[in-house]
Amino acid sequence: MEIEKEYRAKEVEEKWVRQWKDEMYYFDWNSEKPHYIIDTPPPYPTGSFHIGNTLNWCYIDFIARYKRMKGYEVMFPQGWDCHGLPTEVKVEEMHGISKNDVPREEFRRLCVEFTEKNIEKMRSAMRRLGFSIDWSKEYITMYPEYYTKTQVSFVRMYNQGLIYKGYHPVIFCPRCETTIALAEIEYKSGTTKLNYIRFGDGEDSVVIATTRPELIPACVAIAVHPDDERYRHLIGKKVRVPVGGHEVEVIADEDVDMEYGTGIVMICTFGDRQDVKWWKKHNLELRMVLDRTGRLNEKAGKYAGLTTKEAREKIIEDLKAEGRLIKQEDVEQNVGVCWRCKTPVEIIAEEQWFVKIDKERILKEARKIKWFPEHMLSRLEGWVEGMEWDWVISRQRIFATPIPVWYCKNCGAIVVAKEEWLPVDPTKDAPKEPCPQCGSTEFEGEDDVLDTWMDSSITPLAITGWPYDWKEYPTHLRPQGHDIIRTWAFYTILRSLALANKIPWYEIVINGMVLGEDGRKMSKSLGNIISPEEVLEKYGADALRQWAATGVVGSDVIFTWKEVIAASRFQQKFWSILRFTMSHIKDYTPSEDDEKLLRIADRWILSKLNRLIKDVDEHMENYRFNEALKAIRSFTWYEYADNYLEIVKNRLYSGSDEEKRAAKFVLYNAMDALIRLLAPITPFIAEECWNIFKGNGSVHLQSYPQADKAFIDSEAEKRGDLMRDIVAEVRRLKHDRGMALNAPLKFIKIYSPIEVDARDIGGALNAKVEILSEAPEISVRIKALKPKYGILGPMFRDKVKKIVEAVNALNEEDKDRLLKEGLEIDIDGEVIKLERDWFEAEIEKVVSGKEVDVLEVGGAVVVVEI
Numbered sequence: 001m002e003i004e005k006e007y008r009a010k011e012v013e014e015k016w017v018r019q020w021k022d023e024m025y026y027f028d029w030n031s032e033k034p035h036y037i038i039d040t041p042p043p044y045p046t047g048s049f050h051i052g053n054t055l056n057w058c059y060i061d062f063i064a065r066y067k068r069m070k071g072y073e074v075m076f077p078q079g080w081d082c083h084g085l086p087t088e089v090k091v092e093e094m095h096g097i098s099k100n101d102v103p104r105e106e107f108r109r110l111c112v113e114f115t116e117k118n119i120e121k122m123r124s125a126m127r128r129l130g131f132s133i134d135w136s137k138e139y140i141t142m143y144p145e146y147y148t149k150t151q152v153s154f155v156r157m158y159n160q161g162l163i164y165k166g167y168h169p170v171i172f173c174p175r176c177e178t179t180i181a182l183a184e185i186e187y188k189s190g191t192t193k194l195n196y197i198r199f200g201d202g203e204d205s206v207v208i209a210t211t212r213p214e215l216i217p218a219c220v221a222i223a224v225h226p227d228d229e230r231y232r233h234l235i236g237k238k239v240r241v242p243v244g245g246h247e248v249e250v251i252a253d254e255d256v257d258m259e260y261g262t263g264i265v266m267i268c269t270f271g272d273r274q275d276v277k278w279w280k281k282h283n284l285e286l287r288m289v290l291d292r293t294g295r296l297n298e299k300a301g302k303y304a305g306l307t308t309k310e311a312r313e314k315i316i317e318d319l320k321a322e323g324r325l326i327k328q329e330d331v332e333q334n335v336g337v338c339w340r341c342k343t344p345v346e347i348i349a350e351e352q353w354f355v356k357i358d359k360e361r362i363l364k365e366a367r368k369i370k371w372f373p374e375h376m377l378s379r380l381e382g383w384v385e386g387m388e389w390d391w392v393i394s395r396q397r398i399f400a401t402p403i404p405v406w407y408c409k410n411c412g413a414i415v416v417a418k419e420e421w422l423p424v425d426p427t428k429d430a431p432k433e434p435c436p437q438c439g440s441t442e443f444e445g446e447d448d449v450l451d452t453w454m455d456s457s458i459t460p461l462a463i464t465g466w467p468y469d470w471k472e473y474p475t476h477l478r479p480q481g482h483d484i485i486r487t488w489a490f491y492t493i494l495r496s497l498a499l500a501n502k503i504p505w506y507e508i509v510i511n512g513m514v515l516g517e518d519g520r521k522m523s524k525s526l527g528n529i530i531s532p533e534e535v536l537e538k539y540g541a542d543a544l545r546q547w548a549a550t551g552v553v554g555s556d557v558i559f560t561w562k563e564v565i566a567a568s569r570f571q572q573k574f575w576s577i578l579r580f581t582m583s584h585i586k587d588y589t590p591s592e593d594d595e596k597l598l599r600i601a602d603r604w605i606l607s608k609l610n611r612l613i614k615d616v617d618e619h620m621e622n623y624r625f626n627e628a629l630k631a632i633r634s635f636t637w638y639e640y641a642d643n644y645l646e647i648v649k650n651r652l653y654s655g656s657d658e659e660k661r662a663a664k665f666v667l668y669n670a671m672d673a674l675i676r677l678l679a680p681i682t683p684f685i686a687e688e689c690w691n692i693f694k695g696n697g698s699v700h701l702q703s704y705p706q707a708d709k710a711f712i713d714s715e716a717e718k719r720g721d722l723m724r725d726i727v728a729e730v731r732r733l734k735h736d737r738g739m740a741l742n743a744p745l746k747f748i749k750i751y752s753p754i755e756v757d758a759r760d761i762g763g764a765l766n767a768k769v770e771i772l773s774e775a776p777e778i779s780v781r782i783k784a785l786k787p788k789y790g791i792l793g794p795m796f797r798d799k800v801k802k803i804v805e806a807v808n809a810l811n812e813e814d815k816d817r818l819l820k821e822g823l824e825i826d827i828d829g830e831v832i833k834l835e836r837d838w839f840e841a842e843i844e845k846v847v848s849g850k851e852v853d854v855l856e857v858g859g860a861v862v863v864v865e866i
Contacts, residue, residue, distance in 0.1 A: 003582060003692060007575035009540030009568065013684040017127055024698065025068075025132045027075035029471055036072035037475040038064060039460040039505055040133075041488070042079030042141065044086045047118035049125035051514045051522065051559060052481070054532045058548035059511050059625065060479045061131045065680035066620045068132070069704035077137035077463050078126070082115045083147075083400040084452030085176050085340040090114065091399075099177075099398050104427060111399040112142060125532065129541045130683045132700065139462060141455040147401040148423040150455050152467050153499055154404060157355065158416050162498050163393070165414065167351045169269075169276045170392045171336070174294025175343035178396040179352055181451060182387070184487070185336040185345060192333045194261065196326040197319055200239040206231070206250075207326055209261025211333060213319065214311035217244040217300040218268040218289040223278065226252040228263055241266075242324050243315055244301065251282055270347035273388060290346050292396070308346075353394035353403060353448070357494065359384050366493055370507045372623050373554035376482060383486040391491070393451045400449035406431050410440035457491035460504040467499075478505040482512060482554065509623050512556035519558055530559050542682035543567040549625040549681050570633050571685050574678070577641055578689050581667045584652050588664045597662040600757040604720020605644040606711045608635065609670055614707040616677055625681070632677050640670060643724045650763025659759075673705040715754075722858045723756050727764045729855050730864060737866065742766055745866055749847070751775045752860035767864075776847050776863055778854055782815045783844040784808070791838050802827050807839065815841075 029035075040060060043053060064076040091110050092098055099107050119140070126133060139146050157163045170179045196209050199222065206222065219241045224231040231250070238247040248266075255274065256265055267278045269287050278284065289300045296311050298304045303311045319325040336345050363384055371377040394403060402425045404417035415431050417424050426445025434441050458466070460475045474496070480488055489508065496504035515521060516528025523529065535544045546567035551557035598606070612635045619628035648663040655663070671693055679686035679699045690699035730748065731741055745767035750756060751774065762769035785807050792800050806825050810818065817823055822835050845854045847863050855862040 003579045005576075005579070007572050007685070009542060009571060009684070010537070012688045013128075013130070013540050013542065016684050016687050017130075020698075022135050024700065025064075025074075025076065025134050026136050027077075027134050028073060031073035033071055033073040035075070035472065036067045036477070037075040037460075037464065037472075038077070039463065039475045039478045039492075040077055040079065041480050042081040042139070042456055042459060043122070044084075045080050045082055045115045045118035045122060046086065046090075047121045049122045049129075049532060051530055051532055054129060054544065055514050055548050055551060055557060056479065056481060056511045057126065057129070057131055058545050059509065059553070059623070061129075061545075061683075062549065062620070062625050062680045063477065063479070063509070063623070064132050065683065065700060066704065068700065069676065069679065069702060071703065075137060075463065076132060076134050077139065078123075078133045078135065079139040079146075079456075079459060079463075080115070080119050080141060081452060081456045082111075082140060082142035083449075083455055084395070085178070085180075085338075085397065087111050087115055088397055088399050089176065089340055104398055107398050115142060128536060129532065130545065132683070137463060139459075141401075141452075142399070144423045146462065147455065149458060149462050149467060150401045150450060151404045151417065151422045151424070152419055153458050153461075153495065154450065154454070155416055155419055155422070156467075157495075157498050160498065162356050163353060164356070165351060165353050167349060168354065168389065168392075169279070169347050169349050170352050171345050172292060172348045172350070173338040173341065173343055173345050174292070175341045176338060176397070177292055179350065179392050179394060180338060180345065181392055181453070181487070182389075184338070186338075186342070187334040188337050188342065188344075189332065189334050191330050194329045194331045195316065195319075196262065196328070197242065198324045198326060199241060199266070204234065204237055204239060206234065206239060206264050207262050208264050208266050210266060211331065212268070212271050212312070213315045214296070214303075214308045215268040215271050215289065216241060216266070216315060217296070217303065218270075218287050219244065219248055219266045220269055220284045220287050221248050221267040221278070221282065222250045223253045223256050223265050223267055224250060224263065225256040225258045226254060228256070228258050231264060242319060242322065243303075253278060253282070269349070272347070276347060277388065286349055288349055290348055292348070294343075294346060308344075352392050354390040355393050355494070357384075357387060357390050358497075359387060361497060362490070362493055365497055365503050368503055369493075369505060372507065372509045376485065376508075376510045376554055379482065379485045380490060383490060391451075391494075393454055394448040395451055397449055400452060401455055402426055403446045403448055403450055405446040406443040407446070408435040408438060408440050409442040409444055411435060411438040413437040415443065453487055453491045456488060457495045458499070460492065460496060461499060473500055474502050475505045476507065478508040480508070480510065482510045485510070510554045512551065512554060515556050515558045517558065517560050522559075535564055539564050539568045540571075540684070542571060542684050545681055545683075546570070546629060549629040552626055553623045570637065571682070573637055573641065574674075574685065574689070577636070577645070578671065578692060580645065581671050582692060584660075585664050585668050585671075588661075588668060590665055590668045591661075594661045594665040597658050598665065599659075599662055599760060600716065600719045600755065601644060601647045601723060601760045602662050602666045603711070603713055603716035604723070605640060605666060606669065607713045607716050607720075608639055609673060610707040610709070610711045611717075613673060613677065613705045614712075617704065617707070620680070629681055632674070632681075636674055639724075640674075643727070647723065647727060647760050647764045650766075651760065654763070675699055676702055676705050719754055719756060722752065722754060722860060723761055725857050726750065726756065726761060726855075726860060726862055729857050730765050730767075730862065733853055733855065733864060739866070745864060747865050749776060749863040750860055754859075756860070772861075775861055778861075778863075779846045780843055781812065781846060782819070782841050784842040785810075785815055785818070785839040786842055788838055788840065796832075799827055799832075803832065803834070807834070 038060060064074050068074045088099060091114050141147060171182060171185060172179055192211050194209050194211055195213050196207050199206050199208055222239055234250040235252045237250050239250060240247050267275055269279055270276050289296050291297050294308055296303050296306050303314060337343060338345055363381060366380055404424050406415045406426050413435055415435060421432055427447050431443055464473050465471045492504050496502060518528050520526055543564050547563045550563055612631055616628045616631055651659045651663050675686050675689045676699060686699050734741055734743060745765060748767045748769045749772050751772040758769040758771050787804050796803060814823060818834060819836055819841055822833060824831050824833050844851050850865055853864045
């Protein structure tokens with residue numbers, strides 16, 4: 001079989017994408033192999049499988065392929081987290097509508113249509129990247145087959161008292177017109193005005209600094225620190241609020257920052273989460289002035305109907321006119337914004353559905369999970385410990401799992417669906433039984449929907465057959481990004497404890513984000529975004545996968561073309577090794593008898609190979625993909641190709657049958673192991689090489705290499721390392737002398753404290769090699785004295801030439817004296833004292849009367865006659 005010289009990554013990869021069958025990766029519950037179940041992230045189907053997705057799924061695929069080859073029955077499912085704001089916002093933009101402009105079912109249809117197209121695009125991208133997904137286990141959260149499970153989880157948690165409906169402050173996005181969870185807030189830094197405003201009149205007036213004057217109508221108290229002597233006399237007094245005109249009490253609270261502004265704060269319902277704490281703690285009045293659209297309501301008086309921005313400008317204008325605006329300062333501010341549309345969020349009090357959070361239990365169970373890297377657990381701990389209220393799970397949207405609840409029109413009772421009724425949409429379906437409290441059959445369906453995290457937080461349960469055909473639990477692995485520890489990881493642990501009373505997985509592997517080549521987060525505005533398609537077109541999937549493997553689990557990874565190009569070059573190198581190997585082993589069948597013929601170099605590289613297998617296996621087991629790939633590439637390129645193959649080439653081309661068979665035994669076993677070691681990371685080139693090497697079958701159905709301890713031999717490695725170093729040093733000598741590397745040498749004599757192989761060293765260096773039993777007698781003589789013209793020239797000018805001639809004519813004894821203590825010479829009757837540092841000695845070494853080069857290599861003496 002003729003193997004092309006150039007490896008064509010794109011052609012090879014596209015060929016295997018067409019030929020690979022999905023069934024190769026199907027998970028069988030009845031398999032007697034140990035099961036390994038991966039709780040794969042279900043991405044939002046945006047249509048674009050971006051470079052961040054690629055990094056995450058590469059990690060997952062490395063693990064899945066490795067575990068299969070290690071003998072596990074691996075489930076690598078793929079889900080799609082379809083519901084929620086991202087899709088609705090996109091559909092609204094695409095069609096130029098708002099969710100309320102068309103009938104509910106029509107808007108949902110548009111969302112489903114958009115999502116299905118995007119899923120198809122992303123499926124194609126995942127196949128092209130070589131991910132070994134079990135497509136028979138695919139789930140799509142917007143279909144009843146999945147969201148029925150979400151509704152079951154709601155019903156069960158409600159019946160356990162873990163879900164309740166309550167009136168409570170919630171985070172609200174005015175643009176999306178829905179509540180969002182605390183974990184869905186992002187923070188945007190910027191500059192705003194800190195306004196110093198006078199409240200009240202006369203001696204009890206106070207100046208308060210605020211960045212949100214538009215919330216003055218919502219002021220319900222003024223707070224000072226109890227230890228602040230400036231304001232202690234005000235505690236318990238009433239102060240009139242400007243704009244609204246109502247009076248509020250001055251209270252004391254230790255959370256007041258005495259150093260910020262004037263040290264006095266207004267408590268509004270609600271400006272921020274601190275306001276919520278004070279409202280609860282001091283049992284303050286609820287004075288809501290914002291509605292769901294982000295506009296001020298009738299409680300704001302003449303400012304009703306204005307947006308917060310408009311109200312801010314108008315109120316500042318009025319305060320100036322009244323002489324109540326004392327001054328303004330520019331301050332840096334972090335504003336909470338909606339994670340999807342980036343609109344500043346507000347806090348309003350609403351009746352919503354909540355999930356109770358048992359912080360202590362979640363933390364206790366989360367610590368039973370093995371975290372990679374370990375320090376990522378602290379992110380979850382910090383988030384949970386800082387939580388201030390329960391998880392709000394209701395959303396005022398359309399494209400999401402319906403909340404399976406009705407309200408009795410007669411008595412107002414809440415009627416929660418029974419499991420056998422599910423799935424249901426309360427906006428269309430009626431309860432199958434009358435109201436349990438009054439017997440009425442008149443109901444109003446809940447039109448709020450569930451937070452999309454309610455869908456995705458049951459993924460480990462769903463993929464294991466919960467709730468009615470549950471196979472086994474917990475799952476083995478959760479791979480995910482560090483950006484969703486406080487959402488997906490946290491919510492999944494919470495829900496698993498509630499529904500299964502168990503942790504959801506034994507291990508969690510965290511990946512970082514992908515940064516642009518400039519080291520900054522990728523964004524369109526910075527122009528540093530790279531798409532996977534661009535890399536695939538130029539260098540192929542395996543090169544991109546190698547780039548992913550260079551990242552450290554848990555850390556952000558910089559995308560660099562340099563790394564992709566280096567990966568591509570390694571693939572070409574590996575392909576060249578395959579071509580060389582196949583040219584020598586096409587008719588070879590390995591035999592145990594060949595082991596008896598192995599020489600030092602063979603045992604050296606086999607020991608290194610088996611040590612590599614052991615190390616790479618350990619790296620893969622602990623998700624150190626970067627260390628695994630680095631070890632494979634270093635061994636393959638340098639130890640194996642650049643050293644071993646160069647040492648044994650002469651044997652392969654010109655050796656005896658026995659000499660050839662020993663080398664072929666190594667070539668066969670090295671190729672067999674290296675292809676399989678690479679298979680989880682670079683599945684395409686591994687499959688192509690395996691097909692050429694073995695002729696049939698898939699490398700991905702083979703076992704992972706196992707180190708043969710019988711071949712790991714420290715003494716063989718010492719001998720081989722010395723041989724490698726001797727060959728390298730003599731080649732360097734040839735290079736320095738301007739000789740071709742294959743140029744013949746007259747002879748090489750080696751005295752070594754440990755055994756080396758004259759046959760292989762001689763073959764590699766094109767020289768006759770003699771192994772000496774005793775160290776050679778080496779004499780050193782001065783071949784020439786080189787003058788330092790920079791010193792002699794300025795001192796002696798026209799006499800320099802005669803001085804040099806005189807020095808060259810000196811006998812051996814006088815040259816030696818000159819170098820040790822200086823020497824006087826006569827030049828045209830003038831005695832000149834030559835100093836020793838005016839000359840450099842060119843030394844030559846002599847063995848048995850012949851001029852030679854003597855190299856000292858790792859304790860060995862190597863005598864080379866050129």
